[in-house]
Amino acid sequence: MEPTPRNQLYLVAVLLLSAATCVFSVKKCPNCGLTSVPYPLSTQPTCGDQSYKIRCDAGVLIFDTLNNSYPIISINPSNQRLVIQPANLLPNTCISSDFIHLGIQLNSSLPFNITGDNTVMLFNCSESIRDHPLNCSTSSLCYLYVKGEEYSQCRDSTLCCTFKAGGSASAYRIRVREKGCRAYRSFIGLDWGWPVDKWPDPGVEIQWVLPQEPVCESQVDCDADSTCEPNRADGVKRCYCKVGLQWNPIQGICSQTGGCQSPGGCSRQKKIALIVGLTFGLSALVLVITIAILLHKRYKRIREAQERLARHCEEILSVDGSKTAKLFKSKEIKKATDNFSKDCLIGAGGYGEVYKGCLEDGTVVAVKCAKIGNIKALLQFSNMDFLTPP
Structure with missing residues (x-):
């Protein structure tokens, strides 16, 4: 039975619904503006993993801390990291705008933490901060940084310190407070030997723990x-x-199960595959070159044997010394006799057939064709000229 247009429409709808189900089963959230939201990050209750909540506000992704919010600059799902924009200074002060929120405070019960790739500088610090394991010496990078224009209002602050984040004390917070430091700056992957004008833009890198399987009710x-x-x-x-x-x-x-499950594993598998591929490719190249050399040598031997045979035949055909014999190629003989046409046949006998031929220089000749397998015919044939005038 031929499907009706209504049935065809229903079938298409079912297929689209099935495809949509496959996509939605991954629970990946839609883009926020032009920014992709990778799994397990969640901007809605119906997508992603609800333990990894972020917000989409007017096309901008927002990361919420315990008492403040920061715009997300970038996301790298391959190593489970995102970068947030840290707070700026309040106008004409050396105090961070999130000072009232005590800086960046993550919820330690959520699967996010500050990475050890952050170099954090604390400004406008009290003397009590010296008791902490921080670099507050005059050689600290923070003193080099305040010489520039961006943080020049902190140039006259009493004390500044530098440290690498990600330890137990800074895995979930970069703290600013009255009896400590009142401002901060963070740089990701900073090489301490670089000049200030080569430093990356400020940012705080946060990583997330790989998620478990999705929660379900049925x-x-x-x-x-x-x-x-x-x-x-x-x-x-x-x-x-x-x-x-x-x-x-x-x-x-x-x-x-045999698929690659982690970035490190994928990288290792790719390296192994590359090595195997190169080894196989080089082996194949060597094999091809070897075969080509052997074929060239074989062709050379065959050609030399043909040349020796041709010279031998010429010597046999010129034994009487009356004239120099010439060997003709088969295509020359076929052309001269119009491919051994019956119209050119002028005689036949026990030894074979004789055809009239015309060479390219106009010479008319008789072409004798010996019978294959007839020894007597071959002997009679060898006692005659290869090409003779008719």
Whole structure:
């Protein structure tokens, strides 16, 4: 039965719904303006992992801390890191605008923490800060930084210090306060030997922990590659991958067990594949070159043998010394006899057939063709000229 237009429309709708289900099962959030929101980050209750909440505000991604919010500058899902824009100074002061919020304060119960790639500088510090493991000497980078225009209002502050973030004391906060330091600046991946004009733009890098399988209430919340089951440890239901598949926390899907699951593993596999590919390619190249050399040598030997045979035949045909014999190529003989046309046949006998031929220089000749396998014919043939005038 031919499908009606209505049935065809229904079929298309089902296919689109199935495709949408496959996409939505990953629970990746839509873009925020022009910025992609990778899994597990979540801007809505219906996408991403709800433990990794961020906000989309007028096309700008926002990262919320315990008591303040910061715009997200960039996101790198391959190493699970994002960069936020730190607070600026209040006008005509050496005090950060988030001073009233005590600086950056992350919730330690959430899967985010400040990375050790941040070089943090504290300004307008009280003398009590010297008791902390910070570099507050005159050789500290913060003194070099305030010589520029951007933080010139902190040039006359009493004390400044520099430290690398990411330790136990700074994994979840960069603190500013009255009895400490009142301003701060952070730079990611800063080489302490660089001049100030080569420093990167300010930023605070935050990383997130790889997510577990998505939480579910029933099988409807999972895709075809996973099953909604309770965790034995805490009883929370999650979409666990079926047998033969493995949870890929970067893409938020169940993939083949043999697939690459982590950036480090992927890099290692790529290196191994590259080495294997180069080895195979070089081996194949050597093999091709070897075969080409052998074929060239074989062709050379065949050509030399043909030349020796031609000279030998010429010597045999010129034994009487009356004239120099000439060997003709088969295509020359065929052309002279119009491809041994019956119209050129002028005789036949026990030794073979004789054809009338005309060479390129106009010489008319008789071409004898010996019968193959007839020894007597071959003997008679060898006693005659190869090409004779008719």
